[in-house]
Amino acid sequence: MDFQNRVGSKPGSGGVASESQSNVDRRERLRKLALETVDLAKDPYFMKNHLGTYECKLCLTLHNNEGNYLAHTQGYKVTKQRDPDSSARILLFQIAYPEIADKLQPRHRFMSAFEQKVEVPDKNWQYLLFACEPYETVAFKIPNVDIDKSEGKFFSNWDKDGKTFTLQLTFAVGDAVKKQPAPPPPRPQLRYL
Numbered sequence: 001m002d003f004q005n006r007v008g009s010k011p012g013s014g015g016v017a018s019e020s021q022s023n024v025d026r027r028e029r030l031r032k033l034a035l036e037t038v039d040l041a042k043d044p045y046f047m048k049n050h051l052g053t054y055e056c057k058l059c060l061t062l063h064n065n066e067g068n069y070l071a072h073t074q075g076y077k078v079t080k081q082r083d084p085d086s087s088a089r090i091l092l093f094q095i096a097y098p099e100i101a102d103k104l105q106p107r108h109r110f111m112s113a114f115e116q117k118v119e120v121p122d123k124n125w126q127y128l129l130f131a132c133e134p135y136e137t138v139a140f141k142i143p144n145v146d147i148d149k150s151e152g153k154f155f156s157n158w159d160k161d162g163k164t165f166t167l168q169l170t171f172a173v174g175d176a177v178k179k180q181p182a183p184p185p186p187r188p189q190l191r192y193l
Helices: 019-037 066-073
Strands: 046-048 054-056 061-063 076-082 089-096 107-112 125-131 138-143 155-159 164-171
Touching (some): 061 066, 089 125, 089 138
Antiparallel strands (some): 046 054, 054 061, 076 089, 089 164, 125 138, 155 164
């Protein structure tokens, strides 16, 4: 922070920092600290667009700087995979709850697009909600496709020591592309002469 060229400063003194200047300094320090621990070059969801802002490809949000992007991604990780045998789509959610009480365990539930009141309902999407007492409920928008709940395809785990909740779901293979029956051919027009 430049203390020398501030209005009202004397040579050798720091001068008075305004609230906005200290906020800028704090944000810059937090950004540098976050960049020491996280390598954005390896983050598959981080993208700088043509406007100079940053985009999260996972949740489609725009951010003004790297620190803002890092602040919104801390605490959870979503991994997209494919089953090598059936080529079904798999989503793996890992959510950290470091402040949770010892005897509590996070819960999850699926919500229809018509139950929620945040966005306009769309039948092509459903929501996966994670809830735990001291935290706000976290929701992820996922395709409205049947989920394979057979053994080994759907599981959840609460790691008490690491305080991480893990849930893996596999989408059903046959429902990924629902084929509509072809419309009937148009009726021929009869012409009377």
